[in-house]
């Protein structure tokens with residue numbers, strides 16, 4: 148379900164929620180599927196389509212994304228248009244985490260396949276929404292790849308040891324398992340590169356759902372990641388072990404080595420930069436930070452927001468109080484030419500006891516621990532979700 152809050156002239160003008168009417172959701176609602184859609188992919192027969200992970204605006208379109216399907220286009224009223232395949236140029240799954248270069252408007256993304264090879268594909272869509280480049284990428288096994296990174300010149304893949312095993316279908320919540328014997332590697336390639344261009348650099352087995360940002364540093368690539376020791380190991384839902392911490396990986400394609408620096412031991416997830424600095428060297432990151440009683444994510448009693456200054460390692464935490472669970476903190480710049488990190492962090496805060504409606508909270512990103520600049524009491528509880536985005540007026544007007 149999508150939740151939309153319209154902000155204008157210092158006011159919250161409206162709230163609405165709408166199911167993303169994939170064929171699966173339409174059937175569950177007792178409706179007929181939307182007619183005239185483009186053909187579905189084989190992965191959808193295997194995985195269904197819940198379109199529940201992210202909602203992204205690009206080239207005037209809104210796409211609801213889940214990593215095992217084609218995108219589902221929705222309109223600015225959050226009504227579902229239907230499956231979207233970039234005019235027939237995408238015939239396989241799309242990650243929920245495409246990344247757009249703010250300088251060029253070019254959007255890069257990948258998609259993984261459980262049944263393959265190829266287990267990995269990479270695509271580039273230009274600023275006008277035309278899919279202009281695709282490449283099949285060789286990886287040894289079908290690994291669960293949730294996010295990747297771009298710099299101004301390169302794309303970075305993380306082939307980490309959570310491996311799909313179709314024999315686990317029906318036996319586990321996800322048919323994937325921790326498989327450190329598969330090794331772990333980071334692949335670096337030019338943004339318009341092909342399989343032959345990828346330089347793979349081994350790292351210690353670990354897992355990363357989300358990358359804060361990445362940038363070129365000479366020949367090296369620097370990426371800041373929320374890194375877990377293991378995933379889908381002792382806990383079959385994947386997220387019951389220890390939390391992720393923020394690490395800076397410096398990847399050298401020349402020496403094929405990755406050096407790791409721990410930025411902070413604070414538990415972090417859902418990293419968001421000031422996206423005007425996306426693919427460029429950044430200073431600030433904004434995160435959700437679970438509050439745990441015994442060091443395990445299973446004991447988390449709530450979720451705060453955190454701001455990390457990468458230049459100093461300094462951390463600020465905005466806690467919304469006992470039982471409050473903040474969603475992802477989305478950074479919105481105060482103006483187009485504001486300095487990095489000068490703006491707002493917007494988040495939906497829910498009550499763990501599910502007894503009261505949720506709030507949309509606006510923090511001053513430069514005075515992070517101060518009381519919120521604004522709190523919008525929503526008319527409904529917004530259940531805990533994954534990702535959201537701020538879409539400026541006019542971005543969907545084409």
Ligand SMILES: [Fe+2]
Pocket residue numbers: 200243244293356357533534
């Ligand atoms: Fe995600």
